[in-house]
Amino acid sequence: MAGRTLYDKLWDSHLVKQNSDGSSLIYIDRHVIHEVTSPQAFEGLRLANRKPWRLDTNIATPDHNISTDKSERDAGVAGMTDEVSRIQVQTLDDNCDLYGIKEFKINEMGQGIVHVMGPELGATMPGMTVVCGDSHTATHGALACLAHGIGTSEVEHVLATQCLVAKKMKNMRVTVNGTVGAGVTPKDVVLAIIGKIGTAGGNEHAIEFAGSVFRDMSIEGRMTVCNMAIEAGARVGMVAVDQKTIDYCEGRQFVPKGEMFEQAVVYWNTLTSDADAVFDTEVVLHADDIAPQVTWGTSPEMVSAVTASVPTLDEQPTEEKRKGLERALEYMGLEGGQAIESIKVDRVFIGSCTNSRIEDMRAAAAVAKGRQVASSVKQVLIVPGSQMVKAQAEAEGLDKIFIDAGMDWREPGCSMCLAMNADKLGAGEHCASTSNRNFEGRQGNGGRTHLMSPAMAAAAAVAGHIVDVREFAGGDQ
Amino acid sequence: MKAFTTHRGLVGPMDRANVDTDMIIPKQFLKSIKRSGFGPNLFDELRYRDEGQPGADCSNRPLKEDFPLNFPRYKGASILLARKNFGCGSSREHAPWALEDYGFNAVIAPSYADIFYNNCFKNGLLPVILTEEQVDVLFKEMEAEEGYQLAIDLPSQTVTTDSGHVFSFELDEFRKDCLLNGLDEIGLTLQNADDIKAYEAERAAQHPWVFGAIK
Numbered sequence: 001m002a003g004r005t006l007y008d009k010l011w012d013s014h015l016v017k018q019n020s021d022g023s024s025l026i027y028i029d030r031h032v033i034h035e036v037t038s039p040q041a042f043e044g045l046r047l048a049n050r051k052p053w054r055l056d057t058n059i060a061t062p063d064h065n066i067s068t069d070k071s072e073r074d075a076g077v078a079g080m081t082d083e084v085s086r087i088q089v090q091t092l093d094d095n096c097d098l099y100g101i102k103e104f105k106i107n108e109m110g111q112g113i114v115h116v117m118g119p120e121l122g123a124t125m126p127g128m129t130v131v132c133g134d135s136h137t138a139t140h141g142a143l144a145c146l147a148h149g150i151g152t153s154e155v156e157h158v159l160a161t162q163c164l165v166a167k168k169m170k171n172m173r174v175t176v177n178g179t180v181g182a183g184v185t186p187k188d189v190v191l192a193i194i195g196k197i198g199t200a201g202g203n204e205h206a207i208e209f210a211g212s213v214f215r216d217m218s219i220e221g222r223m224t225v226c227n228m229a230i231e232a233g234a235r236v237g238m239v240a241v242d243q244k245t246i247d248y249c250e251g252r253q254f255v256p257k258g259e260m261f262e263q264a265v266v267y268w269n270t271l272t273s274d275a276d277a278v279f280d281t282e283v284v285l286h287a288d289d290i291a292p293q294v295t296w297g298t299s300p301e302m303v304s305a306v307t308a309s310v311p312t313l314d315e316q317p318t319e320e321k322r323k324g325l326e327r328a329l330e331y332m333g334l335e336g337g338q339a340i341e342s343i344k345v346d347r348v349f350i351g352s353c354t355n356s357r358i359e360d361m362r363a364a365a366a367v368a369k370g371r372q373v374a375s376s377v378k379q380v381l382i383v384p385g386s387q388m389v390k391a392q393a394e395a396e397g398l399d400k401i402f403i404d405a406g407m408d409w410r411e412p413g414c415s416m417c418l419a420m421n422a423d424k425l426g427a428g429e430h431c432a433s434t435s436n437r438n439f440e441g442r443q444g445n446g447g448r449t450h451l452m453s454p455a456m457a458a459a460a461a462v463a464g465h466i467v468d469v470r471e472f473a474g475g476d477q
Numbered sequence: 478m479k480a481f482t483t484h485r486g487l488v489g490p491m492d493r494a495n496v497d498t499d500m501i502i503p504k505q506f507l508k509s510i511k512r513s514g515f516g517p518n519l520f521d522e523l524r525y526r527d528e529g530q531p532g533a534d535c536s537n538r539p540l541k542e543d544f545p546l547n548f549p550r551y552k553g554a555s556i557l558l559a560r561k562n563f564g565c566g567s568s569r570e571h572a573p574w575a576l577e578d579y580g581f582n583a584v585i586a587p588s589y590a591d592i593f594y595n596n597c598f599k600n601g602l603l604p605v606i607l608t609e610e611q612v613d614v615l616f617k618e619m620e621a622e623e624g625y626q627l628a629i630d631l632p633s634q635t636v637t638t639d640s641g642h643v644f645s646f647e648l649d650e651f652r653k654d655c656l657l658n659g660l661d662e663i664g665l666t667l668q669n670a671d672d673i674k675a676y677e678a679e680r681a682a683q684h685p686w687v688f689g690a691i692k
């Protein structure tokens with residue numbers, strides 16, 4: 001028998017029942033809940049007179065809607081000025097209280113963006129199935145778990161049954177070997193992958209990221225990569241267990257201790273693809289070919305090296321591509337052939353479940369230290385991903401560095417990643433953003449998003465335009 | 478859940494690839510705690526000239542006249558004809574809710590993003606997959622003929638044009654069953670409660686750390 005992939009192993013170990021119609025019943029170990037995609041699910045439970053199947057599987061927190069402004073946050077849920085949002089966050093609190101679901105409330109230590117919170121509390125562990133009503137749930141796959149986003153009907157399904165009706169996906173392996181150069185971060189690696197395979201490249205696949213680049217990467221870096229699997233079309237992104245995975249988990253709040261931890265480690269160490277496992281699709285990139293990346297268009301696949309230029313219409317191979325590019329350039333207010341580094345930025349956003357962990361904060365601070373935000377830049381938002389990240393950053397004095405540079409140090413939440421709260425772009429404004437989507441209007445109606453790494457975004461804040469962070473190396477670090 | 482068997486209706490276009498869920502229903506409308514009422518805000522930024530606000534009346538908002546679904550000839554469309562990778566982006570089920578609330582019963586496209594595709598079936602909305610060439614044929618016919626209609630038959634898995642094309646499409650058997658019968662999936666899963674409990678017992682013995690930690 002051929003060996004099994006990591007995905008095969010995770011799938012097999014959660015299979016409750018194989019149905020004759022080709023579907024499967026899959027057991028869910030961990031369910032992460034937030035305010036936006038859960039109210040209708042709880043409502044559905046109530047209407048059908050059902051109760052959650054299990055309580056010790058769920059963990060909830062508000063993140064999408066909440067203000068990142070300190071004075072508003074200090075006033076708690078009751079002080080939320082957007083009435084519609086306030087009701088939604090209050091509804092989450094009420095539902096969690098009613099059913100007895102563990103929630104980290106708006107200003108509690110532990111609160112944070114769902115995909116920052118889960119791993120840092122140890123609620124996510126290797127070998128688990130993890131779901132959340134949010135497409136970036138793949139983030140948790142950095143810890144070798146099977147994690148993916150679900151819709152609200154499935155949130156209700158998991159609450160009521162602890163299972164999902166699913167169909168097995170295909171296996172894809174993305175291998176990046178070599179060693180990345182200075183200034184090239186996990187964000188650049190994943191953007192380069194998306195640039196290569198496209199936003200639909202991973203459709204119907206679970207991706208395993210393999211090769212020396214991911215082995216050398218920290219767990220937080222792997223989270224950044226897995227986070228954007230969905231931007232390559234894959235619901236699932238994963239990295240196999242190694243010693244880093246185990247070291248990351250040890251000592252976290254919900255991770256077992258002592259003998260049970262040792263028992264878990266024995267199992268976790270089996271969570272790698274067998275050497276003879278066969279993947280349906282293989283993609284290979286080389287680290288040497290990856291420079292710092294920047295998106296110039298309205299889809300994450302519209303990405304180039306920072307040193308490149310915006311593509312031109314007459315380079316396009318098909319009419320459809322030409323039309324797509326024309327529309328993107330018009331929306332973005334760019335000319336084909338224009339140097340990426342000539343793009344001026346109006347605002348900068350450093351945060352989101354892609355890049356708001358402590359290593360991201362440190363990388364941005366290393367660039368910001370001793371420098372000033374360019375006078376043409378209206379706002380630089382630094383939004384830590386969780387209360388724990390915020391506390392750690394403040395303990396290291398990073399908040400001071402940002403504030404001294406003229407940046408805003410905010411409270412944890414999703415913020416301008418999706419602009420459901422007051423943090424948003426004005427029409428026509430360009431933003432250097434460490435988030436994951438550059439869709440039209442994503443960061444505000446008419447806003448223009450350029451995705452990049454935290455270091456690149458901090459450098460853009462200082463320069464006032466997109467700039468190659470490698471030019472900043474050796475500065476004030 | 479709402480069932481789908483057959484449908485004949487007016488076809489409306491969304492002629493671009495990679496239509497994402499932010500385009501289908503922008504985030505400000507996700508603050509609602511309801512499942513209904515998203516139709517007037519479907520494609521909000523493409524459809525209106527001003528910025529939409531949740532809860533606001535849309536009947537007097539200025540329309541973008543060049544947005545095809547605003548053309549009088551597509552008023553009342555119940556089948557959306559779209560391009561590849563439709564519904565990419567977030568997991569928001571508000572996207573199928575908005576399409577359904579607007580009046581669409583089916584979408585036809587060469588491919589869909591996985592989560593969106595899955596979410597459609599939970600809401601009685603049929604996402605039909607045809608080849609790019611077939612979708613091209615339908616776009617051409619639709620543009621040429623005002624009042625262009627299509628007939629979709631789920632039992633036989635076909636899309637039929639008045640000009641005589643019959644295009645077959647594939648979908649998973651279990652999804653087809655659920656949609657045809659409008660089945661309550663949670664109720665179905667709960668029929669397996671004993672299997673789920675047996676799985677849990679075995680798992681708790683093997684991997685006890687998965688249980689009990691979160692209180």
Ligand code: SF4
Nearest residue numbers: 136352353414417418
């Ligand atoms: S930070 Fe952005 S992508 Fe991540 S969960 Fe929040 S809204 Fe979604």
